[in-house]
Amino acid sequence: MSSLSSNVNLNQTPARLFWLHDEALAKPDDYRAGDKLVYLWDANYFAQQAWSLKRRVFIYECLVALKAEIYVGQPAEFWPVFLAQQAQSLGQGSEPIVYVAAALDPVLQAWLATCPSEVKLEVTSNPSHFLLPDLQPTRLKRFSHFWSAQAKALGVPAFGRSNGSSKHKRLRKHQ
């Protein structure tokens, strides 16, 4: 995040630009009133993914619920023009930062990468990707290997139940 200069009113925090995509159809955790949520509707991207109408409708409905700004275009041509138009209203100076959540899907990753290099893109972690984002597994040959480590990190028994009083807790709930 760009630092604030001493003569800027701290109560007028600059609005930020969040680039939403199909793995991040939510307000960021640190969203503030005035921030912009922008979604780029690229028909070629959808065609490449070969997604059905029902999936596209679902995505559009999510965007409507977010009151996101939906624009038609491709990243390469859209962002430079849009940022030039928005620079003053965003109050971030001449080079606004575009915040975008990380993507996992290779097609989506490639599409995001078509954003021109002159655009200041800041990739943020995506909380929807992993239950335990910090776990760095070393054994992935089979799920059982992974689950042993994940279960330990979660504090649950990998197999069966622990010797605790879970049965009693369950009975208590039904009384």
Next chain:
Amino acid sequence: MTHQALSLTPLPLQFSQREELVAQVLALSPDLTAMDDDPVASCVSDIVGGADEAAMALQLWPVADYGKTRNYLNGAVSGLSPYVRHGVLTPATLKQACLVQQSLDEAQKLLQQLSWRDYFHHLAQLNPADLWRDIEPYKTGFVASDYSAELPADLMRAQTPDAFINQLIEQLYTQGYLHNHARLYLASYLVHWRRVRWQAGAQWMLGHLLDGDLASNNLSWQWVASTFSSKPYIFNLDNVVKFAGQPHTFDLSPAHNPSLAASYETLQRQLFPNLGGDHV
């Protein structure tokens, strides 16, 4: 590639009814308008996108029943995967919702299922090429070239000889959602009964599922196919009857499901004649 005129005017967000929104999306989808006369292509799910809908579904989810009933087609699964796939909800939110009602021990099954997703995502990030190539050889007595790269026409039309399979396909087409067990049944049928490469089925399912996630979908197909597991996953009609739950709307009569109405021993001989012995 379709040329799209760049516009700095945002698209509308207010619609008086859902049909108008659907028409808007269709107008933005030239690749789909070319398939206008295809009834499958024009289907819209009853599952509605949005954070409020996700929150409501989360609130209504009988999470306490999940562990015991999740394998049943009418079990207490959350149905929230479309929202998780698209970032509307996070796995941590599901975990928290679960722990409000349950102890960590009791939440084990849900955490394990969420961990399958983590596992697939870790694998995909480590080896992206494994998303579309056979990780291991088939353990079916066949090699990859024995499998068709094309989907059978009767399957695409939901007109296979097996009524249950057709009902699953119709649900996939109309709702863009299937219970996980149903996905396994359908994948198994396509790969092992119809001897189609898992890649063709995975691509087909990805296109229709609202929650289609490349890593979870494709690696699950590989698990069914046996290119990412020690043996092929198969099922029979008795298994479907057991897990259909009551009441259900599936046609599970043996006469209407001739390919599935057999013992595992018989199916193994029919589906994997090169294997011999009891491998399934």
